[in-house]
Amino acid sequence: MAYLTIIAAIGQNKELGYKNALIWSLPNDLRFFKKQTEHKKIVMGYNTFLSLPKLLPNRKHIVLTSHKILHPEVLCFSSFNDLFNYLNSLSEEVMIIGGASIYQLFLPYSQELLLTLIQQQALADTFFPDFNEALYEKQLLDEQNENGITYQHVRYLKKSS
């Protein structure tokens, strides 16, 4: 099975997005996202795929959708089961990049959550799912301040049961 890592940037109320776009503009956090996802497979839902300004270089895009995306570099799955079986056949780290519906589906199967915890609240229409912090070892990677916004990069590693 692939090693599944969820990566997301969330506000104090777990805000993820608004009107199918990101809420905060944090260039250093986007660099962190790039570093963590480059040369890996990235799994996303259709809305997140639509929200991308362009395909992200050096990453294999995998989209869960009932739509047909006719792009040679994009791999599509129309059912979670088929996508899960595909991931089950892999033995590499795969990044789960959102949005809310995809995080919800993959939370039980993800060994790791790589979260940018933004110390602000904002108007949002999509939220990261609630998760049980007690199931994870929490590791603070760094704290940053950009444009007056403080945020931490935190790794949550699932404890072995």
Ligand SMILES: NC(=O)c1ccc[n+]([C@@H]2O[C@H](COP(=O)([O-])OP(=O)(O)OC[C@H]3O[C@@H](n4cnc5c(N)ncnc54)[C@H](OP(=O)(O)O)[C@@H]3O)[C@@H](O)[C@H]2O)c1
């Ligand atoms: N802050 C962050 O780190 C972050 C990261 C990613 C996204 N976001 C934000 O999150 C928002 C988007 O999240 P979202 O929850 O609305 O959308 P999403 O999870 O990106 O995509 C939802 C779509 O994926 C497809 N899908 C989901 N489950 C499926 C299943 N079991 N089988 C087949 N297709 C399935 C459906 O598309 P079809 O209609 O094609 O079937 C569904 O409408 C945006 O605002 C985005 O900017 C934030």
